[in-house]
Amino acid sequence: MQLSIYQVDAFANAIFQGNPAAIVPLETWLPDETLQNIATENNLSETAYFVPEGENYHLRWFTPSTEVRLCGHATLASAHVLFAHLGYAKAQLNFNTLGGLLSVRKEADQYVMDFPADEPQPFHVLKSLEHILGIQILEMVKGTDDYLALIDSEASLAALQPNFRLLSDLKTRGLIVTAPGTSTDIASRCFFPNFGIDEDPVTGSAHTLLAPYWCKKLGKNSISAIQGSTRKGQLHCTLKGDRVELMGKAQTYLQGTIWV
Structure with a gap:
C-alpha cells in the first residue's frame, strides 16, 4: 500500500524552525499497530493521521511510542496540509479528536486554532x-x-x-x-x-x-x-x-x- 506523507514545520516562520510533524492523510483507518509503526519509523515527536468524517475530519496523533490525547503542532500541520496541499476551501476546519472538537481557520499566512483551555x-x-x-x-x-x-x-x-x-x-x-x-x-x-x-x-x-x-x-x-x-x-x-x-x-x- 502506498500512502502520501508530508512533513511540516509548525509554529515556524521559516523552514528549519518550529516543530516538525509528519502528516499522513487517509481515506479509512488502518490498524492501530500500523499507525504506531509508521510513527515509530518517522521518529518525530508526532505523526498525525486524519480521515474524513461527515463535514469534519477525525484526527489522531502518535508519538514514536504511543497515541496521545491532544497535540497542537500536529493539528496546525494537518490543517496546513489540507489548506495548502489538498484543496480545502471552506473558511474553517473542524477536527474530531480524543481531546474534543478542535477548529482551525486560516488568516492571511497564519493559522488560528481553537482549543479548550486547561485551567491551572x-x-x-x-x-x-x-x-x-x-x-x-x-x-x-x-x-x-x-x-x-x-x-x-x-x-x-x-x-x-x-x-x-x-x-x-x-x-x-x-x-x-x-x-x-x-x-x-x-x-x-x-x-x-x-x-x-x-x-x-x-x-x-x-x-x-x-x-x-x-x-x-x-x-x-x-x-x-x-x-x-x-x-x-x-x-x-x-x-x-x-x-x-x-x-x-x-x-x-x-x-x-x-x-x-
Missing part, C-alpha cells in the same frame, strides 16, 4: 524536581496532563540540562518549564520523556495551560510566546473564556510516498 490547579513545589532541573522553582501548578514550573528568567531556561531518566519518573505526561520572555511575553521548554520525547521543540497543547496561567499573572487576554532551546518556534495565544486561540505559521518541508 495549584500544586506544591517538588523538591525532587528542583534537584532534577538543578534550579529553584518559584511556583508550580498542574494541568490535565502536565506539571508547569515557573523559574526566574529566559536565560536560566535556556541553560537547563535536565536528567531525562529521572524526569521519566514523573507521574504526568510531562513537564513544562516557563519564565518571563525577553523578546516575547513568555518563554517555555517542554519535556516528555514518558512519551518518547525528551524535549519537544514547540508544543501547542502546553500553551492551553500556559495561556490561562500567564494571562492571569500578567493581567492580559493575549500573549506572545516562544518555545524551544536550539530549535525555536513562535506563537500567539488569546484566552477567550474557557477556550484558547493559538496562532502560528507552518512551512512544508517535504512531500513523499511511503509503502506499508
Whole structure:
C-alpha cells in the first residue's frame, strides 16, 4: 500500500524552525499497530493521521511510542496540509479528536486554532524536581496532563540540562518549564520523556495551560510566546473564556510516498 506523507514545520516562520510533524492523510483507518509503526519509523515527536468524517475530519496523533490525547503542532500541520496541499476551501476546519472538537481557520499566512483551555490547579513545589532541573522553582501548578514550573528568567531556561531518566519518573505526561520572555511575553521548554520525547521543540497543547496561567499573572487576554532551546518556534495565544486561540505559521518541508 502506498500512502502520501508530508512533513511540516509548525509554529515556524521559516523552514528549519518550529516543530516538525509528519502528516499522513487517509481515506479509512488502518490498524492501530500500523499507525504506531509508521510513527515509530518517522521518529518525530508526532505523526498525525486524519480521515474524513461527515463535514469534519477525525484526527489522531502518535508519538514514536504511543497515541496521545491532544497535540497542537500536529493539528496546525494537518490543517496546513489540507489548506495548502489538498484543496480545502471552506473558511474553517473542524477536527474530531480524543481531546474534543478542535477548529482551525486560516488568516492571511497564519493559522488560528481553537482549543479548550486547561485551567491551572495549584500544586506544591517538588523538591525532587528542583534537584532534577538543578534550579529553584518559584511556583508550580498542574494541568490535565502536565506539571508547569515557573523559574526566574529566559536565560536560566535556556541553560537547563535536565536528567531525562529521572524526569521519566514523573507521574504526568510531562513537564513544562516557563519564565518571563525577553523578546516575547513568555518563554517555555517542554519535556516528555514518558512519551518518547525528551524535549519537544514547540508544543501547542502546553500553551492551553500556559495561556490561562500567564494571562492571569500578567493581567492580559493575549500573549506572545516562544518555545524551544536550539530549535525555536513562535506563537500567539488569546484566552477567550474557557477556550484558547493559538496562532502560528507552518512551512512544508517535504512531500513523499511511503509503502506499508
